[in-house]
């Protein structure tokens with residue numbers, strides 16, 4: 001008989017350890033967790049035509065974000081333009097795609113705005129500041145800084161899924177402590193190609 005130990009850490013810093021006996025030389029191949037609620041993130045429509053994002057498949061990391069309108073940088077504060085059905089992003093141009101949605105997240109969660117790979121590969125459409133950071137305490141429109149890297153204009157219709165939103169854990173309680181010296185490491189100050197590109201790592 002062998003024992004395995006599982007430790008659960010909670011958001012308030014508490015933790016609990018569970019110990020279970022497993023017979024003989026068997027290994028644990030599956031851990032099933034029940035009774036754990038999904039993390040809830042509030043979403044508010046800032047315009048009735050805004051669309052709530054969803055996952056393509058249950059285990060998709062991202063929820064696809066739908067375009068409500070498209071504005072240039074100087075017009076981000078303007079009211080939504082829901083009269084225009086299709087917006088053209090010129091070759092090389094960057095725009096803000098507004099979703100008409102606002103979020104409210106608990107401390108410890110951030111949302112990241114990321115490109116969709118199909119649009120990137122087929123049309124050269126990416127998110128310029130990827131991953132865009134949506135702070136837990138930001139309650140304005142979730143925007144997508146979209147960049148048409150191609151030589152062709154790209155059309156965005158209202159409702160198109162042009163980027164994806166990934167929720168991720170983030171540490172807020174990190175304190176920078178000034179130090180005169182840092183401990184020695186194998187890498188030291190080596191960076192920007194320090195380990196090369198050929199062959200395997202040692």
Ligand SMILES: O=c1ccn([C@H]2C[C@H](O)[C@@H](COP(=O)(O)OP(=O)(O)OP(=O)(O)O)O2)c(=O)[nH]1
Pocket residue numbers: 113129131132133134135136138141142143144145
């Ligand atoms: O792709 C993005 C990036 C940012 N934001 C919103 C949410 C985020 O919380 C806020 C500020 O983003 P960030 O900190 O990246 O921008 P900044 O240029 O540093 O502005 P600020 O001074 O407002 O923090 O803008 C988006 O909606 N989409």
